Amino acid sequence: MEHFLAKFAKHIKKKVIELTRLIIVISYLEFICLLKIDFWDFTMSIIKTINLNKIYDAETEIPVHAVNDVSLEFEAGEFTAIIGPSGCGKTTLLNLLGGLDRPTSGTVTIDGTDIIKLSSSEIIDFRLRNIGFVFQAYNLVPVLTAKENVEFIMQLQGIPKQQREERVLQLFEQIGLKDRLNNRPGKLSGGQQQRVAVARALASKPKFVLADEPTANLDSKSTSNLLDIMEKLNEVENTTFIFSTHDSRVMKRARRLVSLEDGKVVSDNNQMEHR
Amino acid sequence: MLLSIAWKNVWRNKLRSLIVIVSITVGLLGGLFYLAFSNGMVQQQINSSIKTEISNIQLHNPKYLINDEIKYGIDNPENKIKKIKSLQEVKAVVSRIKSVSMISSAATGTGTTLNGIDPEAEMQATDLYTKITKGTFFKTKLRNPIVIGEKLAKKLRVKIKSKVVITIQDMSGNITYGAFKVAGIFDTHNSIFELGNAFVLKKDLTDLIGYHENKITEIAILLKHNDMTNITETKLKNMFASEINSDELTIRTWKEINPILKMLNDMTIQFTMIFVIIILVALSFGIVNTMLMAIMERVREIGMLMAIGMSKVKVFFMIMLETVFLSITGGIIGLFASWILITITNKTGIDLASVAEGLNSIGYSSFVRPELGIFFYFFIGSMVILTAIFASVLPARKALKLNPAEAVRQDV
Numbered sequence: 130m131e132h133f134l135a136k137f138a139k140h141i142k143k144k145v146i147e148l149t150r151l152i153i154v155i156s157y158l159e160f161i162c163l164l165k166i167d168f169w170d171f172t173m174s175i176i177k178t179i180n181l182n183k184i185y186d187a188e189t190e191i192p193v194h195a196v197n198d199v200s201l202e203f204e205a206g207e208f209t210a211i212i213g214p215s216g217c218g219k220t221t222l223l224n225l226l227g228g229l230d231r232p233t234s235g236t237v238t239i240d241g242t243d244i245i246k247l248s249s250s251e252i253i254d255f256r257l258r259n260i261g262f263v264f265q266a267y268n269l270v271p272v273l274t275a276k277e278n279v280e281f282i283m284q285l286q287g288i289p290k291q292q293r294e295e296r297v298l299q300l301f302e303q304i305g306l307k308d309r310l311n312n313r314p315g316k317l318s319g320g321q322q323q324r325v326a327v328a329r330a331l332a333s334k335p336k337f338v339l340a341d342e343p344t345a346n347l348d349s350k351s352t353s354n355l356l357d358i359m360e361k362l363n364e365v366e367n368t369t370f371i372f373s374t375h376d377s378r379v380m381k382r383a384r385r386l387v388s389l390e391d392g393k394v395v396s397d398n399n400q401m402e403h404r
Numbered sequence: 405m406l407l408s409i410a411w412k413n414v415w416r417n418k419l420r421s422l423i424v425i426v427s428i429t430v431g432l433l434g435g436l437f438y439l440a441f442s443n444g445m446v447q448q449q450i451n452s453s454i455k456t457e458i459s460n461i462q463l464h465n466p467k468y469l470i471n472d473e474i475k476y477g478i479d480n481p482e483n484k485i486k487k488i489k490s491l492q493e494v495k496a497v498v499s500r501i502k503s504v505s506m507i508s509s510a511a512t513g514t515g516t517t518l519n520g521i522d523p524e525a526e527m528q529a530t531d532l533y534t535k536i537t538k539g540t541f542f543k544t545k546l547r548n549p550i551v552i553g554e555k556l557a558k559k560l561r562v563k564i565k566s567k568v569v570i571t572i573q574d575m576s577g578n579i580t581y582g583a584f585k586v587a588g589i590f591d592t593h594n595s596i597f598e599l600g601n602a603f604v605l606k607k608d609l610t611d612l613i614g615y616h617e618n619k620i621t622e623i624a625i626l627l628k629h630n631d632m633t634n635i636t637e638t639k640l641k642n643m644f645a646s647e648i649n650s651d652e653l654t655i656r657t658w659k660e661i662n663p664i665l666k667m668l669n670d671m672t673i674q675f676t677m678i679f680v681i682i683i684l685v686a687l688s689f690g691i692v693n694t695m696l697m698a699i700m701e702r703v704r705e706i707g708m709l710m711a712i713g714m715s716k717v718k719v720f721f722m723i724m725l726e727t728v729f730l731s732i733t734g735g736i737i738g739l740f741a742s743w744i745l746i747t748i749t750n751k752t753g754i755d756l757a758s759v760a761e762g763l764n765s766i767g768y769s770s771f772v773r774p775e776l777g778i779f780f781y782f783f784i785g786s787m788v789i790l791t792a793i794f795a796s797v798l799p800a801r802k803a804l805k806l807n808p809a810e811a812v813r814q815d816v
Contacts, residue, residue, distance in 0.1 A: 257713025272412035
């Protein structure tokens with residue numbers, strides 16, 4: 130009898146421990162759910178779009194579906210080209226990813242922040258701190274020197290002068306224009322201007338850089354030069370680059386190609402796997 | 405940072421900016437010179453009126469002002485003058501006997517105010533002696549000398565040593581006559597004053613009308629500076645409070661004595677200021693147009709700035725600064741050029757000989773010295789800044805309405 134009772138007590142004790150463990154696990158899971166942490170999401174995506182749509186002239190008889198139900202994810206350190214024929218929605222998609230335009234429907238989440246929900250002043254500040262832009266026409270401020278153009282964005286961020294100076298020198302060394310610091314854009318070639326534009330985009334240490342047709346106005350040598358620099362920066366600083374392009378030279382160098390047609394993603398290839 | 409970019413942007417299109425700057429400069433130069441010219445004319449009229457005719461402050465028997473009768477005079481003037489002279493603001497004090505009279509020559513006669521004066525004291529308080537063009541200011545051996553204005557001399561057709569007869573009411577109310585000889589003729593460039601006033605020795609007038617020796621009709625006070633008028637008036641009112649309360653004395657400043665002069669002064673300033681404001685408003689349209697052009701040319705750049713994270717407040721501020729810099733540059737040059745022109749013309753004077761007769765007939769001098777107080781430069785400078793801020797709102801709003809996504813791709 131005594132033996133039976135001892136065995137029963139041991140069994141109860143074991144069950145209580147198991148039950149306690151179970152309660153701890155359940156509590157943990159509840160806590161995870163409460164924090165809305167995607168427990169199973171182990172990917173490093175910094176940009177995620179879900180069912181993204183952009184329709185121009187939606188109320189007219191001929192609405193233009195520039196971006197059509199696009200769901201994409203971009204991971205940190207990517208070197209991706211969004212490709213497709215003219216008018217396929219590449220620039221519109223980039224504008225949506227960069228918060229320059231608002232989608233008709235769908236979401237754009239950048240590093241956990243749904244940028245669609247941000248107010249217009251919040252999105253400007255978000256762009257300043259998280260996104261770098263490179264434009265087809267360089268768009269440097271002509272009255273500022275190359276150095277001032279790059280430094281300007283850091284001034285907007287409120288970075289101290291000493292840090293700005295160091296960062297500018299580092300970037301100009303990387304883009305190979307250290308001897309052109311004090312030249313105004315008018316005194317630089319197209320390729321050099323675009324390299325300064327890349328430096329400007331990276332000056333604020335953004336999470337990613339969006340480049341809209343960065344090589345469209347450049348000759349072969351300048352294009353190759355620019356791509357070398359961007360690849361190097363991608364490797365050295367782990368900067369994520371997302372281009373829109375229909376330049377085959379850029380496509381060859383991109384590690385991932387997202388192909389659009391009439392606003393829809395028709396293919397999404399990781400070229401590294403093919404190589 | 406924004407200051408530097410805004411300043412550099414002003415000089416992006418040098419020709420266009422220079423045109424705006426020159427238009428602001430010319431506008432301000434015209435406006436300020438007109439203001440200085442009008443102000444100079446009025447101030448000259450006020451100063452001349454104070455120094456030659458009415459002085460800063462006058463004391464009278466209140467009843468004299470109603471009836472112009474010499475029996476209503478001020479008793480014991482010497483005591484009062486002594487007290488007035490003790491005030492540090494006072495430069496000179498003079499007493500007069502003034503009476504309405506008829507002056508006649510062999511040719512004609514006319515009404516005039518006869519002023520019985522003490523020449524030595526009068527020379528301290530007024531500058532009439534400096535206006536003598538013929539004869540002297542009572543430095544003569546002539547018996548019963550009289551000094552008259554050029555216009556009056558012309559009207560009476562008299563010259564130095566000519567005889568004139570004064571017809572005047574004596575203390576008893578009877579009409580009396582006196583013969584005087586013209587000792588001096590003055591020219592004040594003020595027809596009204598020249599025709600309306602004749603000067604004789606106080607003693608001669610006292611003898612003619614049988615006036616009390618210790619009585620006068622007017623005490624005139626010249627101050628060291630016109631700005632001291634109101635303060636001195638208050639002091640005098642306290643000093644002679646009992647006489648004022650007993651209705652024996654009244655104190656008036658030049659503004660009350662000659663209200664038209666004050667009104668003219670205020671109106672001239674107001675009208676010219678309105679004129680300057682109209683110039684500034686007209687200029688603001690030019691500035692708005694220029695800035696709108698500048699923005700239209702920089703749509704892509706402004707779009708880029710907004711895209712990379714320049715806040716709307718900073719974009720607005722940048723455009724506003726550009727407009728203000730552009731306007732202030734024109735404003736500073738305009739103010740400086742105006743100051744130079746006004747200073748030079750103030751020294752040389754402007755002779756309006758061709759319209760001298762017309763101006764003199766309404767009491768203005770035909771020789772104008774433009775002048776403008778420092779206050780006006782600051783005021784107009786502030787107005788230029790305000791105009792610039794006002795003019796910058798529309799272009800800045802235009803810039804803010806740009807959609808960065810569209811703007812960065814726009815072909816310019």
